[in-house]
Amino acid sequence: MTRGVTRRPLLGLVIPAAVAVLFIALPLIGLLVHVDWSNLPSQLVSTDVLTALRLSIECSLIAVAIALVIGVPLAYLLARTSLPARRVIRGLVTLPLVLPPVVGGIALQAALGRTTPIGTVLDHFGIVLPFSTAGAAIAEAFVGFPFLVITVEAGLRQRDDHFEEVAATLGARPWRRFWRVTLPLAAPSIAAGAALCWARALGEFGATITFAGSFPGTTETLPIAAYSSFEGSGQIGEAITLSLLLLAISVLVLVVLRDRWLGALR
Amino acid sequence: MTLHAQVRTQLGSLRLDCDLSVESDVTVAVLGPNGAGKTTLLRVVAGLTPVDEGRVEVDGTVFEDTATRTWLTPEARRVGFVFQDHGLFPHLSVLDNVAFGLRARGVDRATAHARANEWLERVDLTRHVASRPSALSAGESQRAALARALVTDPEVLLLDEPLAAVDASGRLELRRALRRHLATFTGVRLVVTHDPLEAASLAERVVVLEDGRITQEGPFTEVSSRPRSAWIARMAGLNLLRGVVSDGTMVVDDGSGLTVATGIQGPALATIQPRAVALYRQAPEGSPRNVLRCMVTGVDPEGDRWRIRLEGPFPLVAEVTPAAAAELRLAEGGEVFAVVKATEVDVYAL
Numbered sequence: 020m021t022r023g024v025t026r027r028p029l030l031g032l033v034i035p036a037a038v039a040v041l042f043i044a045l046p047l048i049g050l051l052v053h054v055d056w057s058n059l060p061s062q063l064v065s066t067d068v069l070t071a072l073r074l075s076i077e078c079s080l081i082a083v084a085i086a087l088v089i090g091v092p093l094a095y096l097l098a099r100t101s102l103p104a105r106r107v108i109r110g111l112v113t114l115p116l117v118l119p120p121v122v123g124g125i126a127l128q129a130a131l132g133r134t135t136p137i138g139t140v141l142d143h144f145g146i147v148l149p150f151s152t153a154g155a156a157i158a159e160a161f162v163g164f165p166f167l168v169i170t171v172e173a174g175l176r177q178r179d180d181h182f183e184e185v186a187a188t189l190g191a192r193p194w195r196r197f198w199r200v201t202l203p204l205a206a207p208s209i210a211a212g213a214a215l216c217w218a219r220a221l222g223e224f225g226a227t228i229t230f231a232g233s234f235p236g237t238t239e240t241l242p243i244a245a246y247s248s249f250e251g252s253g254q255i256g257e258a259i260t261l262s263l264l265l266l267a268i269s270v271l272v273l274v275v276l277r278d279r280w281l282g283a284l285r
Numbered sequence: 286m287t288l289h290a291q292v293r294t295q296l297g298s299l300r301l302d303c304d305l306s307v308e309s310d311v312t313v314a315v316l317g318p319n320g321a322g323k324t325t326l327l328r329v330v331a332g333l334t335p336v337d338e339g340r341v342e343v344d345g346t347v348f349e350d351t352a353t354r355t356w357l358t359p360e361a362r363r364v365g366f367v368f369q370d371h372g373l374f375p376h377l378s379v380l381d382n383v384a385f386g387l388r389a390r391g392v393d394r395a396t397a398h399a400r401a402n403e404w405l406e407r408v409d410l411t412r413h414v415a416s417r418p419s420a421l422s423a424g425e426s427q428r429a430a431l432a433r434a435l436v437t438d439p440e441v442l443l444l445d446e447p448l449a450a451v452d453a454s455g456r457l458e459l460r461r462a463l464r465r466h467l468a469t470f471t472g473v474r475l476v477v478t479h480d481p482l483e484a485a486s487l488a489e490r491v492v493v494l495e496d497g498r499i500t501q502e503g504p505f506t507e508v509s510s511r512p513r514s515a516w517i518a519r520m521a522g523l524n525l526l527r528g529v530v531s532d533g534t535m536v537v538d539d540g541s542g543l544t545v546a547t548g549i550q551g552p553a554l555a556t557i558q559p560r561a562v563a564l565y566r567q568a569p570e571g572s573p574r575n576v577l578r579c580m581v582t583g584v585d586p587e588g589d590r591w592r593i594r595l596e597g598p599f600p601l602v603a604e605v606t607p608a609a610a611a612e613l614r615l616a617e618g619g620e621v622f623a624v625v626k627a628t629e630v631d632v633y634a635l
Contacts, residue, residue: 184372187333188359189386
């Protein structure tokens, strides 16, 4: 059917489409071109890079843990019950997806800052979130957890509650049904959602820098380190190394999730 | 043991309104067209669908009573449910599927696995203990689902279209296996089906459910020979006999013989299409034919085919054209000879 008249490409569309492909590819190619391959290994293992990498992984994993603990129950309730304010809640959850991350950071600051009521209470217990590693993790969780909720909810909706009914007729009480049937069956979408959330948390910049700042070793994660080294020294070299690291991680996530991601969000 | 269910409930456009009593001494089939409310009835008994008004009780244990606002959760009812799609958990091995109900009721893992293994042996699935359900054939998955429902020793066993997911070639064998397992089960047995042959072969008593109401109930032969609705006349209105075949002769349960053309030996079910029953005023000559002296007990004009109910060695229904009925001067109480060719008798081994 490739010779069918509707399959002949419109030249007027080919050009902008080609521009689109280049638009995505050129910056990435530029990045690869500027990599100082000979010095790359030594730059990768420099203490600055390793510190930022360790911090990034720490914060993003904590963010995923937070997202799992609060996001999976929310996704379950959205998918399986008729919560009265379901539409409102779903809209609220998806808001961080479109909200400028800086706004998220400022909002977190306004809610959890040291002088706010919650901040005062936390301060009383010796907990300070702003400009701390915990704060960086919370900012990343704020931005990343909608990905988890949306993916898990979609996964739960793909199946109705038939297997939970089967489990009930076999004598399983609600909690047992949840742990032994609902969660294992949702495991693929939970894994996909967690990976997406993790990738988003790892690359988080705006909310993190606004809420947690950029203190090397405490809150300066990989993306922030890449920006600071570029800003501070005007040297693109280390920034490119850090960017390459983030790009490699992103590509890895994409490859691993290629089918799952599209499947769960469809 | 007895199950009593009085159910009045509105489900979409369907109004389910029926009173059902099922004794544990016989298997009961709920027979009816699709959308008649058969599955809903099972779901009500299992506690998966609440009713607007009604009462479900098994031997003094009230499952549900809207009058006293009593409601037992599905997990608190001792009901085994074999779903139409079998409902095997895809993430668990066959063994863990069968052991699931025991584990849920607090049996320790080792004991649960031992008892599940016993049942898997009984349904001939020992090869598949460690398999995932996706590796099973439809027949095997049905047997696994049956074992899973029975291992917890329920008071009530509910089967929803047990053979629907099985292709025709495996159905005969599976039906036989199912009969065997149903016979060993001592609780209440309720089978839902839209297939009269399945109802007749699995159950001793048939309850016809149409459009949410019970239109008829009784032994299958009675229901099929005196259908009280157009659907049952069309679907189940075939002559159905139960007996034992040996060397081309079927001895029907009431003792009379019938020549059949089959290699089957032993207990069997025979069906004869009403239109395959020819009627004569005088006994005709020739073989291999079954000639049965009968009395006409009913004439039901129904369009261009009239249904003639006959009482002979066994009850029989014939279908003739109005012209033939007139020519034969068929009337209630009159005598006719019913002739059935041996090749027109379909025999199914039990």
